[in-house]
Amino acid sequence: xxxPTTASWRRWHAMNNELRLHCHDVKKSFGRLDVxxxxxxxxxxxxxxxxxxxxxxxKSTLVRCVLGxxxxxxxxxxxxxxxxxCPQENIxxxxxxxxxxxxxxxxxYSKYNSINHDFKEKNIDRLRLRPFLxxxxxxxxxxxxxxxxxLTSIYHSPKLIILDEPYDGFDWRMYxxxxxxxxxxxxxxxxxxxxxxxxxxxxxFDQIFELKEGHLERTK
Amino acid sequence: MREQNKKTxxxxxxxxxxxxxxxxxxxxxxxxxxIPTCFLxxxxxxxxxxxxxxxxxxxKRTEELLIDQREISxxxxxxxxxxxxxxxxxxxxxxxxxxxxxxCISMRLSPITFVTSRFCxxxxxxxxxxxxxxxxxxxxxxxxxxxxxxLGFILLGTIYGAYGGIVGIVSKxxxxxxxxxxxxxxxxxxxxxNPVFYSTSQETEFIRWLxxxxxxxxxxxxxxxxxxxxxxxxxxxxxxxxxFAALFLAISIKIKGVYHGNNNQA
Numbered sequence: 001x002x003x004p005t006t007a008s009w010r011r012w013h014a015m016n017n018e019l020r021l022h023c024h025d026v027k028k029s030f031g032r033l034d035v036x037x038x039x040x041x042x043x044x045x046x047x048x049x050x051x052x053x054x055x056x057x058x059k060s061t062l063v064r065c066v067l068g069x070x071x072x073x074x075x076x077x078x079x080x081x082x083x084x085x086c087p088q089e090n091i092x093x094x095x096x097x098x099x100x101x102x103x104x105x106x107x108x109y110s111k112y113n114s115i116n117h118d119f120k121e122k123n124i125d126r127l128r129l130r131p132f133l134x135x136x137x138x139x140x141x142x143x144x145x146x147x148x149x150x151l152t153s154i155y156h157s158p159k160l161i162i163l164d165e166p167y168d169g170f171d172w173r174m175y176x177x178x179x180x181x182x183x184x185x186x187x188x189x190x191x192x193x194x195x196x197x198x199x200x201x202x203x204x205f206d207q208i209f210e211l212k213e214g215h216l217e218r219t220k
Numbered sequence: 221m222r223e224q225n226k227k228t229x230x231x232x233x234x235x236x237x238x239x240x241x242x243x244x245x246x247x248x249x250x251x252x253x254x255i256p257t258c259f260l261x262x263x264x265x266x267x268x269x270x271x272x273x274x275x276x277x278x279x280k281r282t283e284e285l286l287i288d289q290r291e292i293s294x295x296x297x298x299x300x301x302x303x304x305x306x307x308x309x310x311x312x313x314x315x316x317x318x319x320x321x322x323x324c325i326s327m328r329l330s331p332i333t334f335v336t337s338r339f340c341x342x343x344x345x346x347x348x349x350x351x352x353x354x355x356x357x358x359x360x361x362x363x364x365x366x367x368x369x370x371l372g373f374i375l376l377g378t379i380y381g382a383y384g385g386i387v388g389i390v391s392k393x394x395x396x397x398x399x400x401x402x403x404x405x406x407x408x409x410x411x412x413x414n415p416v417f418y419s420t421s422q423e424t425e426f427i428r429w430l431x432x433x434x435x436x437x438x439x440x441x442x443x444x445x446x447x448x449x450x451x452x453x454x455x456x457x458x459x460x461x462x463x464f465a466a467l468f469l470a471i472s473i474k475i476k477g478v479y480h481g482n483n484n485q486a
Binding site for chain 1: 229233234237240244245317319320322323326328330
């Protein structure tokens with residue numbers, strides 16, 4: 001992966017005011033299996049992009065390459081501004097309480113950007129997480145666990161949000177609240193990329209990319 | 221100044237959360253009391269009253285001493301228990317929930333802050349464990365060089381803790397990691413470093429290069445002969461440094477990718 005120098009980085013910034021994510025020709029293989037065969041896409045301010053594909057098509061691998069969890073074999077990824085990431089995996093520390101996890105997230109995020117406390121508190125209430133703040137993460141139901149993961153990814157009002165099947169386990173009401181929050185973030189200028197399998201979400205996306213045999217195809 | 225305060229707060233928060241993680245591990249807490257109690261109770265119950273001849277290895281010379289069987293077993297078992305417990309806690313520190321902290325690094329937690337806080341807690345734990353075991357031992361027998369024995373247990377804890385940490389980082393499965401720890405701790409600290417065994421062993425060359433040998437010799441020399449075994453101390457420090465550096469390397473490799481991902485952010 002390219003490691004941009006300060007000068008080229010500044011140039012890229014200056015030239016791409018609205019661009020939040022630039023991903024060019026990303027390739028990744030696991031042994032003989034070519035999962036990503038050169039994926040390129042861009043995400044601009046207030047843009048909402050869906051990433052679809054069959055199980056095992058490499059959607060999560062692409063997201064992990066973008067975020068650096070997985071090192072791509074080749075290609076360039078450039079990200080502008082703070083990122084929020086809601087992973088598919090149950091990655092949270094089960095031995096911490098929700099409040100402790102959020103406190104750590106806040107401490108980390110506040111080093112790089114200011115936290116909007118009203119927005120944060122509002123989302124805790126919207127997601128109905130306040131009664132669970134003192135609960136151990138290991139004791140949460142799957143839906144509430146998912147809400148904590150989602151809240152973590154938007155806690156700092158990031159400019160780029162990557163969501164990997166974020167509403168898995170949400171009840172119908174919470175599913176609607178989720179879309180309200182997404183609309184709010186979008187109106188604040190956040191670029192959002194979401195992996196989704198639900199066909200009835202199609203209309204909500206500005207663009208949809210399908211990952212097929214290692215290549216990205218724009219289907220909307 | 222403000223930036224400095226923020227750095228301190230993330231560090232202290234991580235340190236505090238690490239302590240809470242361990243305290244909430246009920247099995248870990250139970251083992252902390254059950255293992256020393258069981259092992260030392262068995263020593264009390266089964267040890268004979270006779271004296272046994274044991275060897276202490278100094279640089280280029282060997283000293284032979286006649287020591288009470290109960291005292292030999294007490295010190296040897298304390299070392300074995302200390303080594304095993306520390307490697308067990310190191311697995312908890314460096315294996316369980318490590319993915320969570322990789323995720324935090326992807327959220328731009330400074331890897332330096334994370335590694336420093338983990339290592340600071342690791343050394344606090346080593347020191348606490350060594351003090352705990354030295355105090356138990358002191359309560360059950362008399363020996364002159366308490367600070368030297370404490371230092372020996374700290375070195376043993378660092379060596380076995382670093383080993384446990386490396387195993388935890390490398391292995392994804394907790395049970396596999398435990399198996400590796402039990403395997404080495406059993407063969408090395410729990411068997412071959414028994415003064416009664418190695419003193420009459422035909423092949424001491426192999427035993428001398430196992431990780432628990434030098435710290436055990438330092439502890440035995442301090443407790444049984446009242447002498448400071450400088451050679452054992454220096455070699456223990458060398459082992460501790462090498463294993464600790466290996467642990468640091470293993471952690472760095474594990475978080476490297478996520479950190480490089482952060483470098484692409486502006």
